[in-house]
Amino acid sequence: MTETGWRIRLGSPDDRALLASHERVILRAGDGTSFPATKLEVVGVALKWQGRSFLAGQRASDVLMSAVMTDVSSRVPPRDARVYAIVHEDNHRSLAVCRRHGLTEEMSRPHPSYRRVVTPHRDR
Amino acid sequence: MIAAWPVVIRDRIVHAFKPGGSPTSEAPFRTLRRHEWVSQGVRVTLFADRGLAGQMTFFSSLNVVAARLARRGNAPAAARVARAAADLEAGPEFTALRGLLSKLPDREAEQVIGGLFPEDGPAALAEALRAVASRTEQMRANDILLSSPAEVVFAGRIAEVTSGFVLLVEVKETARATATMVPLWMAGAAQRDQVGDFLVLVADKLDGASAVVEAVPAIDINDAPEADGFSPFGRGDARTRSITADDVRLLAGEPQSLRVLVPVTIDG
Numbered sequence: 144m145t146e147t148g149w150r151i152r153l154g155s156p157d158d159r160a161l162l163a164s165h166e167r168v169i170l171r172a173g174d175g176t177s178f179p180a181t182k183l184e185v186v187g188v189a190l191k192w193q194g195r196s197f198l199a200g201q202r203a204s205d206v207l208m209s210a211v212m213t214d215v216s217s218r219v220p221p222r223d224a225r226v227y228a229i230v231h232e233d234n235h236r237s238l239a240v241c242r243r244h245g246l247t248e249e250m251s252r253p254h255p256s257y258r259r260v261v262t263p264h265r266d267r
Numbered sequence: 268m269i270a271a272w273p274v275v276i277r278d279r280i281v282h283a284f285k286p287g288g289s290p291t292s293e294a295p296f297r298t299l300r301r302h303e304w305v306s307q308g309v310r311v312t313l314f315a316d317r318g319l320a321g322q323m324t325f326f327s328s329l330n331v332v333a334a335r336l337a338r339r340g341n342a343p344a345a346a347r348v349a350r351a352a353a354d355l356e357a358g359p360e361f362t363a364l365r366g367l368l369s370k371l372p373d374r375e376a377e378q379v380i381g382g383l384f385p386e387d388g389p390a391a392l393a394e395a396l397r398a399v400a401s402r403t404e405q406m407r408a409n410d411i412l413l414s415s416p417a418e419v420v421f422a423g424r425i426a427e428v429t430s431g432f433v434l435l436v437e438v439k440e441t442a443r444a445t446a447t448m449v450p451l452w453m454a455g456a457a458q459r460d461q462v463g464d465f466l467v468l469v470a471d472k473l474d475g476a477s478a479v480v481e482a483v484p485a486i487d488i489n490d491a492p493e494a495d496g497f498s499p500f501g502r503g504d505a506r507t508r509s510i511t512a513d514d515v516r517l518l519a520g521e522p523q524s525l526r527v528l529v530p531v532t533i534d535g
Contacts, residue, residue: 170510170518178518182507184500201529209529216525224522229499229507233268233401233489235408242409245526250514253506254497264520 162187163211167223180225180261181215186240204236208244227261229253269422269438271467272382272484273400274325274364280305283471284334286479304337304345305330306353309361311368313376325368325380327352327361328403332418335471339417351406360402364395382458382484401488417472421447422485425454425464435466438487449482457482 278290299305308324329352337345368376427434454460465485
């Protein structure tokens with residue numbers, strides 16, 4: 144498995160405002176069925192950037208998630224388009240960000256307090 | 268997460284609409300009603316020592332936001348937020364809360380709506396309040412109107428009480444949490460003047476450098492039995508990668524293209 148993590152710099156060289164990482168994983172069912180997927184490990188916005196927008200009006204969190212999605216889709220070799228995240232059910236802001244970026248389908252919960260959201264699929 | 272008390276009485280909505288006026292005035296509330304800048308609210312029957320003690324109506328706290336938007340002249344936004352409040356009030360979380368409030372004795376329901384939880388109150392009531400608060404915060408997170416720059420919110424826990432002030436400290440895991448002093452009478456009016464209490468301060472911009480600062484009782488919506496050692500991060504917990512038969516059916520289709528909201532160029 145390979146993992147990637149990077150930071151976007153805003154302002155001064157020490158001003159690390161946004162941080163994200165994702166990795167390719169295999170999701171496996173009890174009967175052995177498996178699917179390659181990309182798991183969003185961390186998508187973090189520094190406290191002073193939380194809720195803030197850039198001059199053009201985009202939220203910092205949307206820019207970061209867009210960068211993550213761009214990175215996932217442009218990987219060579221390609222990372223699978225099934226992208227999922229595990230988010231605490233009370234973390235409404237993170238769930239809203241995920242929803243805005245297409246993680247709209249609900250999978251089973253890995254724990255009663257955590258939701259697992261994934262990008263959608265069409266029937267074959 | 269610390270959230271403002273999710274239910275209010277009519278007076279708080281009127282105060283948000285006409286900060287300088289009497290909160291019990293009828294006319295401002297009629298104006299809000301006429302323009303549909305406030306929801307219908309939820310009616311609950313009160314009980315006292317000898318049986319029925321009348322009825323009261325309580326509202327989603329989103330109505331306070333709607334009233335502020337109306338005061339600032341943003342009528343369409345006020346109406347939209349009031350509709351969101353009405354949706355919330357029609358939902359299962361409010362239904363459960365209403366049912367539990369109707370069983371409380373000695374007009375305790377009024378105290379609960381005002382932010383006071385009865386000392387020997389049922390755990391189910393605390394859970395119902397958390398569920399309503401959680402749903403309210405969910406709606407706030409989904410709607411940019413509900414995080415207006417004209418409102419600045421400071422949520423924290425009271426760390427110290429002196430003769431005239433309480434010290435309100437932001438609830439954060441880092442050591443750099445900020446703090447502010449709040450007059451004791453403000454904290455007391457919000458039913459939160461003891462060490463450990465949760466309180467929210469809302470600075471509601473009037474114009475230029477002036478604002479109405481309101482102390483609002485708060486609730487910790489994460490104060491529920493915690494995860495049993497589960498970590499969503501990394502590769503250590505196999506539950507993050509194991510899936511069910513329903514998941515298999517969901518994932519069996521063709522993945523749709525990823526959504527990129529903001530064009531981003533990645534160098535190197």
